[in-house]
Amino acid sequence: MIGKLSSKEGVVNVLVSWLPLEDNWYARILDENLTILSLYETGDILLANHIKLENFVIKNILKLSAIYCYCGNSLSTKAYGLAHDQIRKCLFDMNYDKSDIVFNTNSAQLCSECDANFDRVNLPEDFKKNLKKDLKKLKKDFFYRVYDFVQTKPKISIVIATIFALFINILSNYLYEIIMGRANLPIFLVSPFVVIWNYFT
Ligand SMILES: [Zn+2]
Numbered sequence: 518m519i520g521k522l523s524s525k526e527g528v529v530n531v532l533v534s535w536l537p538l539e540d541n542w543y544a545r546i547l548d549e550n551l552t553i554l555s556l557y558e559t560g561d562i563l564l565a566n567h568i569k570l571e572n573f574v575i576k577n578i579l580k581l582s583a584i585y586c587y588c589g590n591s592l593s594t595k596a597y598g599l600a601h602d603q604i605r606k607c608l609f610d611m612n613y614d615k616s617d618i619v620f621n622t623n624s625a626q627l628c629s630e631c632d633a634n635f636d637r638v639n640l641p642e643d644f645k646k647n648l649k650k651d652l653k654k655l656k657k658d659f660f661y662r663v664y665d666f667v668q669t670k671p672k673i674s675i676v677i678a679t680i681f682a683l684f685i686n687i688l689s690n691y692l693y694e695i696i697m698g699r700a701n702l703p704i705f706l707v708s709p710f711v712v713i714w715n716y717f718t
Contacts (some may be wrong), residue, residue, distance in 0.1 A: 531554060531578060532553040534554070534555050535560065546558070546592045546597075547614070556570065561664050568622050570663055573622050576621070579652060582648070583648060604620050605626075606628075607627060607631055608621060624656060626649065626650060
């Protein structure tokens with residue numbers, strides 16, 4: 518699979534492969550406009566954690582675009598210096614252990630150190646702002662976000678589920694009273710249907 522990262526100055530080719538890379542890295546800059554991304558092992562890690570493979574590819578394309586701008590409109594191995602060993606859920610976490618990719622594939626951010634690094638170079642206007650906005654869009658599916666929330670915050674989940682069950686119970690009792698003619702529908706529930714009915718008749 519081949520993708521292209523375009524800019525005014527040129528095009529960067531991104532090769533995506535399932536094959537292992539040298540030294541078991543998952544991404545390599547091959548020359549100033551060619552890079553390769555491997556899903557060998559990383560693909561299995563992502564799928565086991567319900568993370569979409571396309572999010573991983575998009576995140577790395579965003580990372581490459583940041584590197585491209587940082588290095589003066591080319592890809593350079595000097596960009597490896599941007600990476601840090603600490604896990605900060607940052608776009609430039611080293612992820613020396615491949616399993617760490619689960620921490621910065623979805624909703625990655627720029628840590629304060631990386632943010633400061635990018636302040637030292639000339640970037641296109643709003644580049645950082647747009648980069649952060651695009652990173653935030655990389656999320657798990659709603660179902661798996663709820664699944665993760667329940668797993669990490671079981672007590673809060675029980676409270677929310679209890680409140681929700683009570684609300685459904687009250688609502689269903691109220692609807693039953695309306696059906697039996699012992700209560701009226703509140704006007705704020707009726708009015709949207711009246712407007713729609715008037716619009717189509
Ligand atoms: Zn960072």
